[in-house]
Amino acid sequence: MTASQDAPLAGVTVLDLTRLLPGPLAGLRLAEMGAHVIKIEDTGAGDYAREMMLRDGEAPPSAFWRLLNRGKSVERLDFKQASDRDVFLAYVARADVLLEGFRPGVMDRLGFGFEALVQHRPSLVMASISGYGQQGPLAQAAGHDINYIGYAGVLDQLCDAADAPIVPNFQIGDLFGGAQACVEAVLAALFAALRTGRGRWLDVSMTHEVFRANLVPAVALHRQGRVARAGEDLLNGGVPCYQVYRTQDGRYMAVGALELKFWQTLCDVLARPDWKDRHWMLGQPVGGDDARALQAELQAVFASASQADWTARFANADCCVTPVLRLEEAMAHPLFEGRCEVLRV
Secondary structure, three states: OOOOOOOOOOOOOEEEEOOHHHHHHHHHHHHHHOOOEEEEEOOOOOOOOHHOOOOOOOOOOOHHHHHHOHHHHHHEEEOHHHHHHHHHHHHHOOOOOOEOOOOOOOHOOOOOOOOHOOOOOOOOOEEEEEEOOOOOOOOOOOOOHHHHHHHHHHOOOOOOOOOOEOOOOOOOOHHHHHHHHHHHHHHEEEEEEEEHHHOEEEEHHHHHHHHHHHHHHHHHHHHHHOOOOOOOOOOOOOOOOEEEEEOOOOEEEEOOOOOOHHHHHHHHHHHOOHHHHHHHHHOOOOOOOHHHHHHHHHHHHHHHOOHHHHHHOOOOOOOOOOEEHHHHHHHHOOOOHOOOHHHOO
């Protein structure tokens, strides 16, 4: 990855001390915007991601590490060595951003807390990504994505029909609460530093970021005093027009005909004009008996043909009905033509 001189962050230098997924992805996103990202790892094992999810017989670094750290420079430093500490501080003196993901207090114990580093670079933006924040009752607790979204009331909303939480293979806390929230805060702080010459320390708590984005369940809490269970609300399976349906070949179609106009177009495609008035915008109770009965009828219809058949039938119908693709299928889809390099290593 070579940044062009007209890239948004061309000329910005980022020091990335993070490991695993959230911080390295934040660094990658900044690199994709043109920043020069220097990934600093210890001289021992380094980033744990180097050894994770290797194929049988594959030598490290893993595809996981390579995917997250492409386009970065890599420096191995031992902070126990005075010479390496001096090298690091020389980097800091020229850096605009520093990303770190140690437990709260570790950077201070290393002698590299924010107040120490801004003596070398007053405009430095330092982002500290942690599970539960730099302060608070769980600041020193270990955790992973499943714990963060569990505390934030998000995992509780990722339920199957039996109301049991599923384990998503999309790391919401790491990717959104960690990486994306970090990038958002860093960009704002960089803008402020450009205007004022003063840096700042950013406390990025993955759990708190996911918690404050848990908006739709919060609306249900406001409306009825409790969050909706699976199949009870507008966006969690409580209406037949916003649901996934299993096809004859065991695949799925995603129906997002939330607005009445889309629903009525769907009914035309299915040759079921008698369903057109059975919609939440026309008074069908969300999660009610009629909604459940119509879902069963729709399921029977979708079970009569394959995913490919339904995809073809809805291809030119403007009603938000699409196939649920596997990643390898998504990568071959024309929608992502020319963009698949972001997932290839």
